[in-house]
Amino acid sequence: MARVRLLSVTKHFGQALAVDDFSLDVAEGELVTLLGPSGCGKTTTLRMIAGLVEPGAGRIYFDDQEVTYLPPHARNIGFVFQTPALFPHLSVAHNIAFGLSVKGGKKEAMQRRVDEMLALIELSGYGERLPAQLSGGQQQRVALARVLATDPRVLLFDEPLSALDRNLRDTLKYSILDLQRKTRKTAIYVTHDQSEAFAISDRIVVMNAGHIEQIGTQTDIYLRPATPFVAEFIGANNSLAGEVIRVDGQGDEAFVVVSAGRLSLRCKGHPYGQFKAGDPVLAYVRPENIAVLGDSLGGGYDNVVEGVIDRMIFEGATAQLRVDVGGLEFRADVSGGQRLTLIERQGRVRLGFNDVTLIPAPDR
Amino acid sequence: MSGEQIVVAQPATLAVRDVRRRERTARMTSLTLVLPAILLTLLFLYYPLVFIVRMSFTLADSFLSPAGPTFTLENYVVMTGRYLPNVLVTIKLAGLATLFDLVFGFPFAYILVRRVRYRDLVRGFMVFPMFGALYIAFGMRFILLPGGLATPLLKLLGAENAQVLYGLPSVVFAMSIFTFPFMVMNIGTALSNVDPTLEEAAACLGARPWQTIWRVLLPLTRAGIVAGSLMVFGWNIGAFAEPLLLGSIAEQRTLAWTLYQRGVVQTDYGLSTTMGVVLLSLAFTVTYFSLRYSRGALVE
Amino acid sequence: MSRTLSRRRLGGLLSHAYVWFCLLMFVLPFIALLNYSFTGPQGNYALENFKYVFGSFGSNLVWSFKISGLTLVLNLLVSLPAAYALVRYPFPGKRFLFSGLTLPLYVPGAVLGIALVLTYNFTYRLTTSMWGLVLAMTVGTFPLMLTPLVVALKDLPIVFEEAAQCLGATRWQAYWRVVFPLIGPGISAGLLLSFIIVFNEYLVTLFVHPTFITTAPLRVFGLVRTAGLLPTTAALAVTMQLISFVAVIAFFRIFGTRYLKGTYLI
Numbered sequence: 001m002a003r004v005r006l007l008s009v010t011k012h013f014g015q016a017l018a019v020d021d022f023s024l025d026v027a028e029g030e031l032v033t034l035l036g037p038s039g040c041g042k043t044t045t046l047r048m049i050a051g052l053v054e055p056g057a058g059r060i061y062f063d064d065q066e067v068t069y070l071p072p073h074a075r076n077i078g079f080v081f082q083t084p085a086l087f088p089h090l091s092v093a094h095n096i097a098f099g100l101s102v103k104g105g106k107k108e109a110m111q112r113r114v115d116e117m118l119a120l121i122e123l124s125g126y127g128e129r130l131p132a133q134l135s136g137g138q139q140q141r142v143a144l145a146r147v148l149a150t151d152p153r154v155l156l157f158d159e160p161l162s163a164l165d166r167n168l169r170d171t172l173k174y175s176i177l178d179l180q181r182k183t184r185k186t187a188i189y190v191t192h193d194q195s196e197a198f199a200i201s202d203r204i205v206v207m208n209a210g211h212i213e214q215i216g217t218q219t220d221i222y223l224r225p226a227t228p229f230v231a232e233f234i235g236a237n238n239s240l241a242g243e244v245i246r247v248d249g250q251g252d253e254a255f256v257v258v259s260a261g262r263l264s265l266r267c268k269g270h271p272y273g274q275f276k277a278g279d280p281v282l283a284y285v286r287p288e289n290i291a292v293l294g295d296s297l298g299g300g301y302d303n304v305v306e307g308v309i310d311r312m313i314f315e316g317a318t319a320q321l322r323v324d325v326g327g328l329e330f331r332a333d334v335s336g337g338q339r340l341t342l343i344e345r346q347g348r349v350r351l352g353f354n355d356v357t358l359i360p361a362p363d364r
Numbered sequence: 365m366s367g368e369q370i371v372v373a374q375p376a377t378l379a380v381r382d383v384r385r386r387e388r389t390a391r392m393t394s395l396t397l398v399l400p401a402i403l404l405t406l407l408f409l410y411y412p413l414v415f416i417v418r419m420s421f422t423l424a425d426s427f428l429s430p431a432g433p434t435f436t437l438e439n440y441v442v443m444t445g446r447y448l449p450n451v452l453v454t455i456k457l458a459g460l461a462t463l464f465d466l467v468f469g470f471p472f473a474y475i476l477v478r479r480v481r482y483r484d485l486v487r488g489f490m491v492f493p494m495f496g497a498l499y500i501a502f503g504m505r506f507i508l509l510p511g512g513l514a515t516p517l518l519k520l521l522g523a524e525n526a527q528v529l530y531g532l533p534s535v536v537f538a539m540s541i542f543t544f545p546f547m548v549m550n551i552g553t554a555l556s557n558v559d560p561t562l563e564e565a566a567a568c569l570g571a572r573p574w575q576t577i578w579r580v581l582l583p584l585t586r587a588g589i590v591a592g593s594l595m596v597f598g599w600n601i602g603a604f605a606e607p608l609l610l611g612s613i614a615e616q617r618t619l620a621w622t623l624y625q626r627g628v629v630q631t632d633y634g635l636s637t638t639m640g641v642v643l644l645s646l647a648f649t650v651t652y653f654s655l656r657y658s659r660g661a662l663v664e
Numbered sequence: 665m666s667r668t669l670s671r672r673r674l675g676g677l678l679s680h681a682y683v684w685f686c687l688l689m690f691v692l693p694f695i696a697l698l699n700y701s702f703t704g705p706q707g708n709y710a711l712e713n714f715k716y717v718f719g720s721f722g723s724n725l726v727w728s729f730k731i732s733g734l735t736l737v738l739n740l741l742v743s744l745p746a747a748y749a750l751v752r753y754p755f756p757g758k759r760f761l762f763s764g765l766t767l768p769l770y771v772p773g774a775v776l777g778i779a780l781v782l783t784y785n786f787t788y789r790l791t792t793s794m795w796g797l798v799l800a801m802t803v804g805t806f807p808l809m810l811t812p813l814v815v816a817l818k819d820l821p822i823v824f825e826e827a828a829q830c831l832g833a834t835r836w837q838a839y840w841r842v843v844f845p846l847i848g849p850g851i852s853a854g855l856l857l858s859f860i861i862v863f864n865e866y867l868v869t870l871f872v873h874p875t876f877i878t879t880a881p882l883r884v885f886g887l888v889r890t891a892g893l894l895p896t897t898a899a900l901a902v903t904m905q906l907i908s909f910v911a912v913i914a915f916f917r918i919f920g921t922r923y924l925k926g927t928y929l930i
Binding site: 390391393394395396397398400401402404405408409411412413415416419468471472475476479484486487488489490491492493494495496498499500501502503504505506507509541544598601602604605608609619620621623624627628633636637640643644647648651 | 676679680682683686687689690691692693694695696697700741742743745746748749750753754755761764765767768770771772773774775776777778779780781782783786787799800802803806810860864865866867870871881884885888889893897898901904905908909912913916
């Protein structure tokens with residue numbers, strides 16, 4: 001159960017920059033997920049923590065021990081790969097005992113440990129089977145048992161569920177979380193799947209193109225995205241480019257007036273003290289925060305816009321309404337009874353919303 | 365971030381040097397791993413080859429003389445003169461064997477790839493020639509003896525036993541048996557890369573079998589044919605046992621055997637190494653082009 | 665309709681007949697020798713002939729096995745690390761190195777023979793040692809061991825080694841406990857190919873052998889040249905081929921034909 005620290009870790013592959021100045025502090029027993037699209041550097045970072053890849057610059061610590069250039073076998077880690085990677089020529093029991101036997105384990109002790117592990121993953125009695133005789137899900141569970149058997153101080157997961165089908169993924173996801181909670185091991189998890197990350201993480205590191213976009217909890221990232229990438233990558237979002245007109249009020253009551261296209265938005269509820277008139281900004285409104293107003297209703301919302309319905313996508317529990325507001329396309333998500341009334345709706349409609357997230361526009 | 369931060373003050377140059385050192389260790393390890401193989405090949409292949417090239421420029425066994433070796437180009441001159449027939453007969457035999465393999469090998473490969481289902485059984489049989497040209501030559505010599513298996517057939521063709529035995533046809537035949545699997549393997553690989561539906565399409569468009577072969581199959585398998593032919597040719601110019609055991613005086617002039625005669629029996633080192641060099645150059649040239657035509661590099 | 669059907673049938677029949685005819689040609693020399701090895705002064709002499717083989721030619725057979733065995737061991741020792749380095753380590757000039765190492769296959773036997781015998785005589789002074797012959801055989805068959813190993817290693821996903829290392833195995837441990845068992849078939853393929861070639865080799869042996877060593881194929885060659893066709897010689901040749909054949913079939917049975925891709929046999 002070690003604390004993991006990365007300090008300014010960088011990695012180049014030839015000319016390409018894979019990981020750029022990555023710094024992270026993972027507390028003991030915490031499960032942190034590296035989340036991002038393919039090629040963002042999350043797997044490379046994980047492999048550097050494992051020692052399978054050497055960083056070009058920067059340092060990595062487990063507790064107070066520097067492990068930056070230590071080979072994997074000396075780090076006492078557990079690495080779960082995308083494929084189970086069970087040794088085909090060894091039985092399940094021998095696979096699980098592998099980490100112990102390479103360190104010179106005694107037969108009885110190892111046997112006991114193997115039985116313990118098999119019970120943990122609910123596959124008692126499968127010890128003599130060969131990996132080829134197990135299903136994909138069972139293999140991945142054995143892989144889990146295999147890494148836990150050596151009692152590692154850090155657990156590393158490289159998209160362990162991506163090779164499994166949907167149902168299996170959901171059950172295994174929670175098994176992993178369960179095991180991590182039970183054993184209280186520090187864990188670093190890599191995935192590109194948001195729902196997976198949101199389901200199991202204590203904190204999430206959103207990565208893009210080799211660098212960190214934001215580190216935070218699920219609510220941090222979802223409700224208060226720090227960068228345009230995070231705002232657009234996590235969940236769905238309507239984005240508008242605009243400019244700050246003025247800032248009214250102070251502190252928690254401050255609201256910023258933004259001009260975006262032909263719209264004027266009032267944004268409040270966040271500490272927006274840093275904005276001043278003339279700043280270019282990106283304004284984000286989540287589809288679920290947009291209400292479709294009846295003709296009589298109007299008040300209660302800071303912002304009301306009017307547009308023409310483009311199309312409506314009925315998704316079952318929710319419905320997406322695409323509305324053309326003066327050339328900008330808004331997406332509003334509706335649920336409950338209201339979505340049924342909108343099925344045949346055409347023509348003009350009014351949308352109301354309060355929560356607007358403002359992010360300073362990146363320099364060109 | 366919680367907790368205190370450790371200030372990392374490390375000069376950038378030191379970090380780079382660290383990485384370089386690690387890369388160098390990795391390179392040294394890989395070099396050590398390949399070293400035995402390199403040493404083996406250098407000491408027992410390349411050096412000896414260089415040795416004989418050098419020797420080919422010396423006169424006869426002057427290498428041993430107390431005065432030191434006499435350097436000369438005489439050997440090479442002689443190769444184009446007195447020993448030219450040897451070179452020519454080697455090439456001729458190899459060429460004929462290659463042609464034979466090509467003509468009979470292509471249909472064999474085609475049938476094997478397209479029609480036959482008992483491929484593993486066939487492979488079991490194809491293994492026999494591989495055990496060595498010696499047994500083929502020996503076996504054939506026995507077959508062609510008077511009173512041997514081939515006698516009835518020969519009588520039918522009205523041929524005298526002795527003639528056929530010690531002559532060109534049986535030598536070429538024996539040589540082609542040995543290299544037949546090579547040809548089949550090369551053509552077979554090329555053929556299996558050709559989509560069978562192409563032949564069906566051609567047939568539907570009205571092409572007769574002969575036309576399909578000529579206009580569709582042959583162009584598409586050209587690389588395999590060339591690679592196979594060159595490989596077979598390269599093997600056959602080194603033929604030793606077949607010309608010796610089955611050939612007449614004319615065939616026994618092949619370079620491989622003459623090389624042995626002059627070198628080991630008559631200790632004319634200069635001349636035999638020259639023959640070796642000529643033979644080697646022929647083989648290398650042919651193999652080089654053969655490899656250019658066949659696909660795939662095994663190691664990246 | 666029936667005319668085209670029977671034509672196709674005929675075509676199929678002819679194809680199969682052709683294949684079998686060619687195969688017969690392959691095996692004919694062997695069968696002829698087999699037949700001959702059964703003959704003697706009176707009728708069926710098979711038992712005597714083959715007894716002779718194991719008696720008088722026994723020492724030749726023993727030498728053949730001995731030389732083959734030593735060559736195989738050397739080949740393994742040299743190829744195992746080389747193959748691993750070629751596949752798993754990055755270094756410049758790999759393709760060039762690999763070509764350089766597999767070159768011996770394309771050198772005509774007589775050329776290798778003369779080059780080695782002269783070098784042994786004048787530089788290395790290896791003419792009176794068994795090792796001269798063994799090393800000559802090794803260098804000639806080394807590519808046949810290297811290639812299947814390289815193929816097997818390439819096919820082995822690197823994730824197995826990584827998993828082993830993350831579980832606490834050093835590179836050395838990971839190699840012996842995970843990689844080596846999993847490339848077993850590749851190793852066997854290399855062993856088989858090398859064995860077949862060395863066991864039946866007579867040409868380079870002819871040039872290079874020390875006087876006290878005569879392997880079985882060399883003996884056959886010598887006898888055919890001097891004593892002509894004798895049933896006992898035929899019996900020896902047949903024995904050699906049978907042993908080789910059994911080795912190949914055994915390999916096919918155990919491992920299938922997959923691991924010999926890219927070599928002469930497939």
